[in-house]
Amino acid sequence: MEGDGPPFAGKRAVTIKDVAAVAEVSRATAARALNGYGYVGGAAAERVREAAERLGYRGNRIAQALRQGQMPIIGFVPGDIQNPFFARIAHDVDIELRRSRRSLLIASSEEDPQQEREILDNLRALNVRGMIVAPASGEDNPHLVRMVREGMPLVLIDRVVAGVPCDSITVDNEGGAHEAVGYLVANGHRRIALIHDGSRIATARERLAGYARCLTENGIAVEERLIAVSQSTVEHAIDATIRLFSQPERPTALFTVDSLMTTGALLALRSMGLSIPQDVSLVGFDDFDLATFTDPQITVVAQPVAQIGPLAVKMLLDRIRGSEEPPRSKRFATRLIVRGSVAHPDFGRHR
Amino acid sequence: MEGDGPPFAGKRAVTIKDVAAVAEVSRATAARALNGYGYVGGAAAERVREAAERLGYRGNRIAQALRQGQMPIIGFVPGDIQNPFFARIAHDVDIELRRSRRSLLIASSEEDPQQEREILDNLRALNVRGMIVAPASGEDNPHLVRMVREGMPLVLIDRVVAGVPCDSITVDNEGGAHEAVGYLVANGHRRIALIHDGSRIATARERLAGYARCLTENGIAVEERLIAVSQSTVEHAIDATIRLFSQPERPTALFTVDSLMTTGALLALRSMGLSIPQDVSLVGFDDFDLATFTDPQITVVAQPVAQIGPLAVKMLLDRIRGSEEPPRSKRFATRLIVRGSVAHPDFGRHR
DNA sequence: TTGAAAGCGCTAACAT
DNA sequence: ATGTTAGCGCTTTCAA
Numbered sequence: 001m002e003g004d005g006p007p008f009a010g011k012r013a014v015t016i017k018d019v020a021a022v023a024e025v026s027r028a029t030a031a032r033a034l035n036g037y038g039y040v041g042g043a044a045a046e047r048v049r050e051a052a053e054r055l056g057y058r059g060n061r062i063a064q065a066l067r068q069g070q071m072p073i074i075g076f077v078p079g080d081i082q083n084p085f086f087a088r089i090a091h092d093v094d095i096e097l098r099r100s101r102r103s104l105l106i107a108s109s110e111e112d113p114q115q116e117r118e119i120l121d122n123l124r125a126l127n128v129r130g131m132i133v134a135p136a137s138g139e140d141n142p143h144l145v146r147m148v149r150e151g152m153p154l155v156l157i158d159r160v161v162a163g164v165p166c167d168s169i170t171v172d173n174e175g176g177a178h179e180a181v182g183y184l185v186a187n188g189h190r191r192i193a194l195i196h197d198g199s200r201i202a203t204a205r206e207r208l209a210g211y212a213r214c215l216t217e218n219g220i221a222v223e224e225r226l227i228a229v230s231q232s233t234v235e236h237a238i239d240a241t242i243r244l245f246s247q248p249e250r251p252t253a254l255f256t257v258d259s260l261m262t263t264g265a266l267l268a269l270r271s272m273g274l275s276i277p278q279d280v281s282l283v284g285f286d287d288f289d290l291a292t293f294t295d296p297q298i299t300v301v302a303q304p305v306a307q308i309g310p311l312a313v314k315m316l317l318d319r320i321r322g323s324e325e326p327p328r329s330k331r332f333a334t335r336l337i338v339r340g341s342v343a344h345p346d347f348g349r350h351r
Numbered sequence: 352m353e354g355d356g357p358p359f360a361g362k363r364a365v366t367i368k369d370v371a372a373v374a375e376v377s378r379a380t381a382a383r384a385l386n387g388y389g390y391v392g393g394a395a396a397e398r399v400r401e402a403a404e405r406l407g408y409r410g411n412r413i414a415q416a417l418r419q420g421q422m423p424i425i426g427f428v429p430g431d432i433q434n435p436f437f438a439r440i441a442h443d444v445d446i447e448l449r450r451s452r453r454s455l456l457i458a459s460s461e462e463d464p465q466q467e468r469e470i471l472d473n474l475r476a477l478n479v480r481g482m483i484v485a486p487a488s489g490e491d492n493p494h495l496v497r498m499v500r501e502g503m504p505l506v507l508i509d510r511v512v513a514g515v516p517c518d519s520i521t522v523d524n525e526g527g528a529h530e531a532v533g534y535l536v537a538n539g540h541r542r543i544a545l546i547h548d549g550s551r552i553a554t555a556r557e558r559l560a561g562y563a564r565c566l567t568e569n570g571i572a573v574e575e576r577l578i579a580v581s582q583s584t585v586e587h588a589i590d591a592t593i594r595l596f597s598q599p600e601r602p603t604a605l606f607t608v609d610s611l612m613t614t615g616a617l618l619a620l621r622s623m624g625l626s627i628p629q630d631v632s633l634v635g636f637d638d639f640d641l642a643t644f645t646d647p648q649i650t651v652v653a654q655p656v657a658q659i660g661p662l663a664v665k666m667l668l669d670r671i672r673g674s675e676e677p678p679r680s681k682r683f684a685t686r687l688i689v690r691g692s693v694a695h696p697d698f699g700r701h702r
Numbered sequence: 703t704t705g706a707a708a709g710c711g712c713t714a715a716c717a718t
Numbered sequence: 719a720t721g722t723t724a725g726c727g728c729t730t731t732c733a734a
Contacts, residue, residue, distance in 0.1 A: 015711055026721045031713060038714085039719050061476045062417045063711035066726050071413065071477075073456075082442045084435070091433045094459055103473060105424075106457045108445055122454060125412045263640065289614065290641050366727060377705045382729060389730090390703050414727035417710050705734080710727105717722075 014055045022051035065127065072102045074316065075123040075131040077116060081108045084259070084288060085305055086134065089157070092309025093132060100317060102129065111201070113137040120147065130316045134158040138202035153319035155312045159202040167315040168329040169308055173203055176301040176334030177210025177255070180283040183299070183336060184253045185218050188344045189281060193226045193244045193251035195237060195261050207257040207285055226251055230261065237264025245272060245280070252345035253281040259288040266294060277343035287337060296340025304332045365406045373402035416478065423453045425667065426474040426482040428467060432459045434611070435639060436656060437485065440508070443660025444483060451668060453480065462552070464488040471498065481667045485509045489553035504670035506663045510553045518666040519680040520659055524554055527652040527685030528561025528606070531634040534650070534687060535604045536569050539695045540632060544577045544595045544602035546588060546612050558608040558636055577602055581612065588615025596623060596631070603696035604632040610639040617645060628694035638688060647691025655683045
């Protein structure tokens with residue numbers, strides 16, 4: 001923190017001591033009345049409640065937290081809060097958590113493992129009650145392992161990571177990608193391009209694997225020149241698409257591994273004057289608003305995003321309440337939503 | 352909170368006491384060395400730093416906070432984190448805040464004044480250092496007034512509220528709406544419909560005012576039947592659009608006051624078989640990804656969303672550092688982005 | 703230059 | 719049924 005000014009200009013907050021004084025009881029009795037435990041005389045309890053009400057007593061959660069060793073806060077560390085996928089999950093988690101009177105602290109890792117480590121350190125220093133994390137790196141996560149060892153309740157979402165003994169929620173990326181590419185193959189495509197996002201994140205790697213397996217199973221060679229690596233932003237995906245489709249023997253189809261990239265591909269294809277599906281067929285991973293607004297609408301592999309947040313909270317609360325079961329990992333199936341962005345590769349020529 | 356299990360299964364965290372013991376100094380000296388203030392002997396300081404390093408000392412932010420009277424946390428209370436407008440601001444605020452080593456706690460009010468009040472109470476109990484709030488109600492905000500009175504640094508964004516003496520950031524909703532409707536009028540429209548979101552939120556009310564003023568200035572009556580009230584969700588906007596365009600004398604143009612409603616209108620118009628801009632001209636408030644993907648692209652009033660988050664943080668940090676200037680309120684201008692969704696009302700017939 | 707000690711606000715074991 | 723008291727981990731006088 002930088003040089004702060006005066007700590008707090010306001011008048012001193014009312015403490016339990018004030019309440020006790022007004023109610024003419026001890027602090028202990030006041031606490032008992034307010035928190036509803038132990039024996040309290042009816043009359044005394046009444047006076048305390050009245051005093052608290054009149055003084056506008058709030059309780060100091062920091063003191064409570066210090067006393068009890070932790071804050072009623074859950075940390076959420078998405079890759080990027082601006083990604084609609086994570087925004088949706090954050091929203092759902094927030095709603096669920098509010099039911100159990102806990103707050104949500106959101107800090108995005110920006111997909112940077114180093115930044116993720118700092119954020120987790122911070123959350124630990126805050127003694128948060130548990131965390132839901134979309135890990136930025138698929139391997140070598142000693143900080144996560146250490147946290148779990150130390151007993152911090154942790155649920156990993158969206159990405160599998162090796163060797164961290166905790167609950168996790170993912171979707172079947174490999175299967176979803178396999179289905180998408182299979183659909184393209186079934187429509188007669190053999191030069192199928194892929195844009196993916198390096199392999200740092202397990203999600204992307206699995207989608208790549210599904211792509212490769214499907215091609216191999218269909219006797220199609222996996223060609224370097226058809227695979228473009230791009231960061232997961234609209235801008236980078238535009239470049240990657242242009243690279244891919246400026247080659248002499250143009251791909252007839254494209255598979256993009258997330259919605260930001262699908263958006264970029266759409267933009268790039270349009271600017272290159274290539275129509276969907278006449279010139280290029282397209283399937284994207286992850287459903288998104290835009291997919292139904294284009295003409296034709298985009299065929300996508302949808303993830304059950306609405307289920308992830310609530311389940312993550314449930315798993316986390318179980319752990320917080322002391323569950324000692326072995327780590328569970330839930331893997332959701334994906335669903336191919338066929339819309340209009342795929343056609344036979346000869347479709348364009350026949351017109 | 353509900354019945355929690357064991358507080359924390361892990362081993363006890365290392366405290367400054369442990370560090371002091373290992374370094375063979377007192378806790379006071381250890382604290383001085385670690386926080387770099389007061390006199391500390393070079394040798395002692397070295398030993399302390401070493402011990403802290405070796406033990407993996409983290410400091411306990413809760414204890415620090417209790418001691419100092421507040422947490423290094425900023426609260427952010429958007430209307431809805433899923434709204435891309437707020438997601439973007441949350442993202443920017445997070446980035447800015449990280450620079451000054453503060454964390455961001457996000458809790459969405461779901462546009463419910465009651466829930467907003469609870470959230471603010473919570474944040475206050477946490478002794479957060481300041482808040483950035485998009486108030487859910489435009490009037491009668493005694494809880495906000497009280498907070499400011501008590502010295503809580505507060506920056507209001509997106510919506511003006513009467514009588515809360517604090518910094519605020521808004522955009523020129525009235526002017527933007529006026530410009531949008533003016534553009535429609537200039538294109539020959541006189542039956543211009545509006546979908547807005549009740550008047551609870553000042554933003555919506557101002558946009559309505561801009562619409563009405565523009566019509567009046569152009570000698571066009573403001574007709575009840577052309578104005579639909581709808582909640583700010585895609586679904587409700589669909590209903591409202593259908594109501595509006597099922598009337599005998601159909602409007603020739605539509606102005607929607609936020610991007611969710613624009614999306615709904617697009618969907619509804621499409622399902623009613625009405626084309627843009629042949630049958631209906633459309634202008635929306637707030638630019639959004641989708642607007643450039645439709646055919647034709649949608650003309651919108653854009654807000655400078657990228658500037659809001661950073662400025663809010665700057666204002667807030669100024670206050671936290673003790674600035675006593677009178678409340679500043681920044682009002683950004685909007686910008687009409689003309690794309691293809693507006694045509695002359697006779698355009699359709701002449702084809 | 704360092705240490706002892708008080709105290710932030712709260713809870714809970716213990717005593718009455 | 720209620721009060722006394724210790725102590726959570728830290729910072730910061732005050733005294734040495």
